Amino acid sequence: MIKIATWNINSVRLRMPIVERFLKEHAPDVLSLQEIKTVEELFPYEAFNKLGYTHHAVHGQKGYHGVATVSRIPLKEISRHDWQDNGEARHVGVELLGPGQGMVLENVYIPAGGDIPDREENVKFGQKLDFLERMTRWADKVDRPTMIVGDFNIAPLESDVWGHKQLLKVVSHTPLEVETLKRFQDAHGWVDVGREHIRDPQRYFSWWSYRSKDWRVNDRGRRLDHMWASPELAARTVSHQVHEDCRGWEKPSDHVPLVTEIDL
DNA sequence: ATGGTGGGTAGCCCA
Numbered sequence: 637m638i639k640i641a642t643w644n645i646n647s648v649r650l651r652m653p654i655v656e657r658f659l660k661e662h663a664p665d666v667l668s669l670q671e672i673k674t675v676e677e678l679f680p681y682e683a684f685n686k687l688g689y690t691h692h693a694v695h696g697q698k699g700y701h702g703v704a705t706v707s708r709i710p711l712k713e714i715s716r717h718d719w720q721d722n723g724e725a726r727h728v729g730v731e732l733l734g735p736g737q738g739m740v741l742e743n744v745y746i747p748a749g750g751d752i753p754d755r756e757e758n759v760k761f762g763q764k765l766d767f768l769e770r771m772t773r774w775a776d777k778v779d780r781p782t783m784i785v786g787d788f789n790i791a792p793l794e795s796d797v798w799g800h801k802q803l804l805k806v807v808s809h810t811p812l813e814v815e816t817l818k819r820f821q822d823a824h825g826w827v828d829v830g831r832e833h834i835r836d837p838q839r840y841f842s843w844w845s846y847r848s849k850d851w852r853v854n855d856r857g858r859r860l861d862h863m864w865a866s867p868e869l870a871a872r873t874v875s876h877q878v879h880e881d882c883r884g885w886e887k888p889s890d891h892v893p894l895v896t897e898i899d900l
Numbered sequence: 901a902t903g904g905t906g907g908g909t910a911g912c913c914c915a
Contacts (some may be wrong), residue, residue, distance in 0.1 A: 647907055699908045846905040
């Protein structure tokens with residue numbers, strides 16, 4: 637049985653205290669992080685090593701973005717895709733060695749896309765769609781058992797947001813983004829593992845804005861983070877958790893970690 | 901209708 641986690645950490649160096657707490661309490665075998673906001677040289681390798689996470693694949697960038705996968709299971713970094721074609725660090729792919737051997741874990745941070753959902757008025761929105769199109773072309777060729785996890789910055793279902801009608805023109809829940817993400821899903825037949833275990837229309841959020849006061853009371857959340865898998869791998873998943881309590885920890889990230897257990 | 905908060909890094913960008 638292997639346990640895989642994903643978490644947009646919003647600066648890994650600042651948040652090592654809560655990362656350590658999460659690893660001690662939930663002991664995933666592998667953790668994929670997004671928005672590490674640091675270069676490789678300053679990644680806190682030693683803190684992870686002390687907890688047994690001695691295998692690392694870090695794709696960093698100064699100040700912005702950046703992703704990393706740390707693991708107790710040996711792994712091999714196999715790819716760093718630049719699906720935006722602009723040099724930003726938003727992906728790292730690894731192959732697990734030992735337990736889970738042969739499985740590929742893709743860690744991705746899809747661009748947020750700015751505020752205006754129109755590529756004519758907002759370059760970032762166009763870049764987000766282009767990123768998804770390039771991912772779709774890549775997904776069409778995926779031919780190994782693969783799990784793709786991370787911050788997709790899209791909440792596709794009505795039950796993935798606090799208010800479907802209120803958010804139809806808000807970047808992350810527009811019909812165009814949802815359709816574009818669906819084409820990516822169909823290109824490989826990705827199974828939305830989170831929704832296999834917490835089925836629509838149950839409430840499922842992974843992110844609450846820092847700007848919204850009283851996140852727990854108002855609960856204006858969205859499901860921006862995802863764990864998707866190839867069908868044969870998805871069929872072996874046995875549990876899935878959303879650790880909402882982490883949003884209430886000291887100096888929290890605005891995202892919470894997701895954990896999937898796979899019988900391999 | 902608007903601005904609200906947080907992180908990183910050096911005078912704003914990004915979420």
